[in-house]
Amino acid sequence: MIRFENIGLRYGVGDEVLRDINFKLERGSFNFLTGPSGAGKTSLMRLMYLGRTPTRGLITMFGKNINGMTRSEIGMMRQKIGVVFQEFRLLPHLSVFDNVALPLRITETPEKEIQNNVNELLDWVGLGDHKDQLPETLSGGQQQRVAIARAVIARPKLLLADEPTGNLDDTIGVRLMNLLEQLNRMGTTIVVATHNQGMMNQFGHPRLILEQGQLHVQEPQTWIRDKIEGVY
Amino acid sequence: MIRFENIGLRYGVGDEVLRDINFKLERGSFNFLTGPSGAGKTSLMRLMYLGRTPTRGLITMFGKNINGMTRSEIGMMRQKIGVVFQEFRLLPHLSVFDNVALPLRITETPEKEIQNNVNELLDWVGLGDHKDQLPETLSGGQQQRVAIARAVIARPKLLLADEPTGNLDDTIGVRLMNLLEQLNRMGTTIVVATHNQGMMNQFGHPRLILEQGQLHVQEPQTWIRDKIEGVY
Amino acid sequence: MAKSVQSFTQKAGGRYDLPLNRSGNGRFIILLITMMTFLAVLAISASFALSGVAAKWSTGLENKLTIEIPAGETDVSALKVEVKKKLDSIDNISKIDVMSDDAIAALVAPWLGADFALEEVPMPALIAVETKENTRAFIDKLQKDLSEINSAIIVDAHEEWLEDFLRMIGALKFGAMFVSLVIAATAIVAITGIIRARMSEHRPDVELLHLMGASDAYIAGQFQRYALRLGLLGGAFGLFAGALGLAIFSVGINAGDSDLFPSLRLSGLAIFVLFCLPFVSCALCSTTAKITVLRSLARMP
Amino acid sequence: MAKSVQSFTQKAGGRYDLPLNRSGNGRFIILLITMMTFLAVLAISASFALSGVAAKWSTGLENKLTIEIPAGETDVSALKVEVKKKLDSIDNISKIDVMSDDAIAALVAPWLGADFALEEVPMPALIAVETKENTRAFIDKLQKDLSEINSAIIVDAHEEWLEDFLRMIGALKFGAMFVSLVIAATAIVAITGIIRARMSEHRPDVELLHLMGASDAYIAGQFQRYALRLGLLGGAFGLFAGALGLAIFSVGINAGDSDLFPSLRLSGLAIFVLFCLPFVSCALCSTTAKITVLRSLARMP
Numbered sequence A, B: 001m002i003r004f005e006n007i008g009l010r011y012g013v014g015d016e017v018l019r020d021i022n023f024k025l026e027r028g029s030f031n032f033l034t035g036p037s038g039a040g041k042t043s044l045m046r047l048m049y050l051g052r053t054p055t056r057g058l059i060t061m062f063g064k065n066i067n068g069m070t071r072s073e074i075g076m077m078r079q080k081i082g083v084v085f086q087e088f089r090l091l092p093h094l095s096v097f098d099n100v101a102l103p104l105r106i107t108e109t110p111e112k113e114i115q116n117n118v119n120e121l122l123d124w125v126g127l128g129d130h131k132d133q134l135p136e137t138l139s140g141g142q143q144q145r146v147a148i149a150r151a152v153i154a155r156p157k158l159l160l161a162d163e164p165t166g167n168l169d170d171t172i173g174v175r176l177m178n179l180l181e182q183l184n185r186m187g188t189t190i191v192v193a194t195h196n197q198g199m200m201n202q203f204g205h206p207r208l209i210l211e212q213g214q215l216h217v218q219e220p221q222t223w224i225r226d227k228i229e230g231v232y
Numbered sequence C, D: 001m002a003k004s005v006q007s008f009t010q011k012a013g014g015r016y017d018l019p020l021n022r023s024g025n026g027r028f029i030i031l032l033i034t035m036m037t038f039l040a041v042l043a044i045s046a047s048f049a050l051s052g053v054a055a056k057w058s059t060g061l062e063n064k065l066t067i068e069i070p071a072g073e074t075d076v077s078a079l080k081v082e083v084k085k086k087l088d089s090i091d092n093i094s095k096i097d098v099m100s101d102d103a104i105a106a107l108v109a110p111w112l113g114a115d116f117a118l119e120e121v122p123m124p125a126l127i128a129v130e131t132k133e134n135t136r137a138f139i140d141k142l143q144k145d146l147s148e149i150n151s152a153i154i155v156d157a158h159e160e161w162l163e164d165f166l167r168m169i170g171a172l173k174f175g176a177m178f179v180s181l182v183i184a185a186t187a188i189v190a191i192t193g194i195i196r197a198r199m200s201e202h203r204p205d206v207e208l209l210h211l212m213g214a215s216d217a218y219i220a221g222q223f224q225r226y227a228l229r230l231g232l233l234g235g236a237f238g239l240f241a242g243a244l245g246l247a248i249f250s251v252g253i254n255a256g257d258s259d260l261f262p263s264l265r266l267s268g269l270a271i272f273v274l275f276c277l278p279f280v281s282c283a284l285c286s287t288t289a290k291i292t293v294l295r296s297l298a299r300m301p
Ligand SMILES: Nc1ncnc2c1ncn2[C@@H]1O[C@H](COP(=O)(O)OP(=O)(O)OP(=O)(O)O)[C@@H](O)[C@H]1O
Pocket: A011, A012, A017, A035, A036, A037, A038, A039, A040, A041, A042, A043, A044, A086, B130, B136, B137, B138, B139, B140, B141, B142, B167
């Protein structure tokens, strides 16, 4: 699904933010991405949703080397990726409904289908009463839920969620994680970047740990022990 | 310090978001403000930093009824309040340094003093190497730390922090809470809105709990019991 | 709920993902384009009208020469025939009108008194000539040729003051055309600037659409559609205002209609050019929009 | 590091909390103001120059009348004296020039042939008159008065074509002034619009400063300073460009300097007005900025 080989990334003339990143995510896997603030989690995700090209190394996505792809192929690939941005990035002048419907509109889904799917999902994330509001009139947590709904509405093949529960209380946070698990069972590959230890402990998935620009993979067995000995 | 009497707030023509809010915060107190997403925490803070006027009720701040105040008196009062916004609200075209220096510049502090204070604080929050970067080139957690630094730089009499650790890992989150505690000991009244149960348990302060537009105050004794029985 | 209605009407009339159709900026841009078009209408019609004036004066007077054979010379009527023959042989001369003695008498009479016995006075001969092209060189040549016949013959070209006048008209026409150009340039700059400002204002949104996999055409199309509408509206309003302005202006100038100064009635070509303006403004706007957006998109990975 | 340098230079030259001095938009606004000022310079000078033309023609010809006493009447020289006496008594007449017989002979000669025995022909009398004010009513009255002396006397007012010409000049002058006004209006609209667009673009930042307790004057001051700079630069560039344009243009029009069509040399007043333009543009920009910002701030609690 995703394969990074010797990836390096630097912004402008600064030091490398990511160095020698090597990993491979299987189709249908569910991974947490964690690490201290400023470690490069968002940067790594940016590479995965093709928002940046790496300074060096080779990225293979959906079985294709992204270097050789044309502009429109990249566009098509992006349509298969859902992203929850850390800062939400809702379109400020579109209503909640239209924001969530956006990925469907870009792929020219029939309007009737859009209506059904979007309304159902908005009810599910608890925003049924806020459909026509503009993002700026929503609370932080509500905006985050809109961002999540938008990322999942088109049933992406790959879902990248950056700190998706940072503004949510635990109840609704767990509810949304369950939504992601459900999507994962239906075949979506998922990567969730998070600081939330509790969350990671509660849901048993491999962790990609970023530290000082380098990636370590921690397989479930390790944290299962943590979990048994730990709090939850 | 702050006294709300029968406060109600509605946005536009919708329902009241806050209803019959009554509470009083003593000078030098430290309070958590919690409640589910969309309960009205940010709205309540907005009233406290005079970003909105309530639809009904009486607000007394720093011993003065805010209704009778002139525009410039309100401006002076705002200079005594530090705010960490949930969405940070950094000025996108100012460097980290200039963003943090802004409250001092508005009050026309000598440039030398600004240089010393800002540099010291930025080092403390771990952004010493990022002084000249623009906010958009920072990670989410780094931006949040800039927002916190900006709120505390001018040693406000009242500090309002809305979800100040949502994008931070626990280590740095606790470090920043310690900064707030320190400020509090020096006399600043503090209100922190948060979803983070762990954080609230770790730091023993009264909680204002918002639920469906209404406020309940939970005094420390209750949670001290929770704490003893609980995790931390 | 007001929001809901807004969202509905937005859906009904062509959907935008970007808030282009909302902000008050649109009205300002339309006003700006209106004013630009208005100025362009004035400048272009002035330019055409001045062409008209120049043409009328040129054909009315510039191509006319008068040839005088002064009286008192030995044989006016013999010279007259000879000169006529000479003139007939010149290609560049389109019309020769030998004035009758009566006509000359009528011209001279006021100077001499009506009762004066004209028969007793030797009459000069006057030949009005129309040329195809009236160059300095031709006039000099003609004068020389005729002087060979008789040195007293004078070619009168009316030209000194007319030349001045036509030069002034020409300068004004040039000025008007130049001003049209400057206005067009200003319009382009203004529109480019505004579209670019809109772009940079909505850059995060554009980038988001791009990251969601929207094609360049999809994104540019939205801006283009928006710019097209602004350009068309602004152009149409401007044309209308300009036409109104011209109407008022020409009523003023034509109050006492005269032959020398033609009315501001515009030629078919002029009217056609003016009616093209809204489409020009349209094309200008949407092309600018498209180029700006595509260029900005090309910079995104 | 580039960022650091940028931050330093920003600090050195007047600090802005808002990114006004950064974005490329500024250059575009300056260009727009330049072009507007340029157009204004042209329109204003055209207006002044046309006034000059009209004045020259008016004083040069409009106040001149010719009075003819045709020959053939009983006693031309007696009538001449009588008419002169009559004219002397009229207040509105500033100069009377009775043409000598020689001058008249020179005028008539071409029509009759130089050798013609002028002494034998009764000569008409011509009196050139300059009036202080040359109204239709005055001319009619004069004609009537002189007809009483002798019905053959003719007052020739040169007026038909001159009236047309002056009306055209007047219309052009009016047009130029009107265009100046439209340009000024466009400039105001454009500047207001741009400043408002900047405001709405930076509205969140402005609101933040407001919430931090910055005074209205502090915030408006930043926009005002910015607008002032743009206005001054744009105005100065525009004036310079306009002056250059005028220079080129007037070299063209004055190539063959003539009396009838005065050069585009501008009066002191005109030059003063033109030199005021940058300051006008400055004042316009900064006032617009101030009003817009203060109005927007007033809406914040
Ligand atoms: N556009 C950019 N230009 C320059 N530097 C950048 C840019 N984006 C990020 N950085 C730098 O790269 C480093 C990693 O940033 P990144 O956003 O990937 O961190 P993160 O792991 O997501 O942190 P957080 O948990 O705080 O969100 C940071 O030091 C940041 O300052």
